[in-house]
Amino acid sequence: MATVNVTLSLSSTDLFAKQTLSFTETDILTPAGDQQLVGKIKTSGSGTKDNIALKAIDGSDDRAYVFLHNLSTTTGEYVKVSLCAAHGTDSASGDWFAVLGPGEFLFMPTGSSTGFQDLDLEAATGNPVVEYVLMEKSA
Amino acid sequence: MADATLNVTLSVSSNDLFDTVNLSKTVTDAVTIDGDNRQGLTTMVTTTAYTDINVEALSGTENGGKKAYVYAKNTDSTADLIFADDGDQEFAKLAPGEFFFYPTADNTKIQVKASSGTPTVEFLLLEVD
Numbered sequence: 397m398a399t400v401n402v403t404l405s406l407s408s409t410d411l412f413a414k415q416t417l418s419f420t421e422t423d424i425l426t427p428a429g430d431q432q433l434v435g436k437i438k439t440s441g442s443g444t445k446d447n448i449a450l451k452a453i454d455g456s457d458d459r460a461y462v463f464l465h466n467l468s469t470t471t472g473e474y475v476k477v478s479l480c481a482a483h484g485t486d487s488a489s490g491d492w493f494a495v496l497g498p499g500e501f502l503f504m505p506t507g508s509s510t511g512f513q514d515l516d517l518e519a520a521t522g523n524p525v526v527e528y529v530l531m532e533k534s535a
Numbered sequence: 536m537a538d539a540t541l542n543v544t545l546s547v548s549s550n551d552l553f554d555t556v557n558l559s560k561t562v563t564d565a566v567t568i569d570g571d572n573r574q575g576l577t578t579m580v581t582t583t584a585y586t587d588i589n590v591e592a593l594s595g596t597e598n599g600g601k602k603a604y605v606y607a608k609n610t611d612s613t614a615d616l617i618f619a620d621d622g623d624q625e626f627a628k629l630a631p632g633e634f635f636f637y638p639t640a641d642n643t644k645i646q647v648k649a650s651s652g653t654p655t656v657e658f659l660l661l662e663v664d
Contacts, residue, residue: 400549400558404636406606406659411539411568412575417659419576421608421634432552457628463547465562474598476640479626493626495599495640501562502637503545507628509617520599529547529558 398432400425400461400531402503429455429532436467436527437517439475445486445516448528452483452513455534459507462515462531466496468524473498475524479506480514487516498524505533539568541604541661545636566604570595570662578610578657585619585646588658592643595664599640603662607647608634611654619646638663 402425407418431450440446453460466475477494478487494502506515517526546561572589579588593601609616609629618627618635620642627635631654639645647656 398549398552400547400552403544403546404606404634405542405544406636407542408539408568410537411541411573411661415575417541417575423632423634427552434553434556434558459628463545463560465560476599479624490641491622491624492599492641493620493624493639494637495602496638497598499564500566500638501543501545501564502635503547504627504635504637505629505633506626508625509628510625527560529560531552 397426397428400427425461427461427531428534430535431532433530436525438523438525439517439519441519441523442521445518447484447514447516448530449483449514453532455532457507457509458512459505459533460530462506463503463529464496465501465527466498466524467527468498470498470522473522473524474520475526476518478516479512480516481512483513541566541568568661569664572603572660572662574660576659578655580653580655581616581647581649582653583649585648587644587646589644589660593662595662597663601642602638602640603660605639605645605660606636607656607658609654610657614652614654615650616654616656617648617650
């Protein structure tokens with residue numbers, strides 16, 4: 397079984413007057429699903445949603461580890477991230493759970509007991525490029 | 536409140552996920568925190584009913600609206616943590632020891648509940664104006 401190392405570090409010296417923030421978290425993942433993807437997509441632009449899974453995400457609670465990185469450096473080119481109930485279909489209109497501004501990224505173990513099979517991306521403007529890793533957790 | 540800067544570094548690596556290529560990616564960002572909700576590192580005992588992790592409704596207007604940077608970790612050793620948005624739509628499930636970091640948007644709240652028992656969630660929530 398493959399292993400994937402993930403490390404997150406957060407720090408700030410000016411969030412709070414009386415407290416400095418600085419910590420690091422690590423995890424070793426063992427994705428064992430049917431699809432493990434690394435990709436880069438030029439988004440289609442506002443009004444069009446781009447799916448990133450190759451087939452339906454399944455397994456227990458449709459879980460997947462997802463890394464997304466908006467490579468744009470242009471102000472305003474943020475990307476909306478949504479879950480899709482069925483593979484290859486659009487997410488619900490106007491319903492996104494995350495947004496990536498230029499240069500921003502996320503890491504999340506996605507999942508839902510009510511089922512979701514895909515993620516889609518929609519640019520607010522322009523055609524920002526998004527780099528992604530999608531690792532289905534179990535088959 | 537004066538604006539603050541949150542420095543973020545994320546690394547993902549594997550030498551056996553694929554046969555032909557190794558995965559090794561490190562990204563960094565310095566994001567500006569200028570919203571009303573500035574909640575530092577917090578721990579909270581969860582139950583099998585949803586509880587909001589934000590103190591007040593998320594309300595910013597930048598980049599998709601209602602934006603905040605959220606970190607969460609499941610510190611339990613047995614139960615999962617389930618996260619949902621303001622429409623009760625589940626979007627994340629953290630197994631024991633797992634964590635996430637992401638910019639939430641388009642939702643006034645983030646909710647968490649346990650798959651069973653009373654696991655503890657550790658989280659940080661920093662709103663953007």
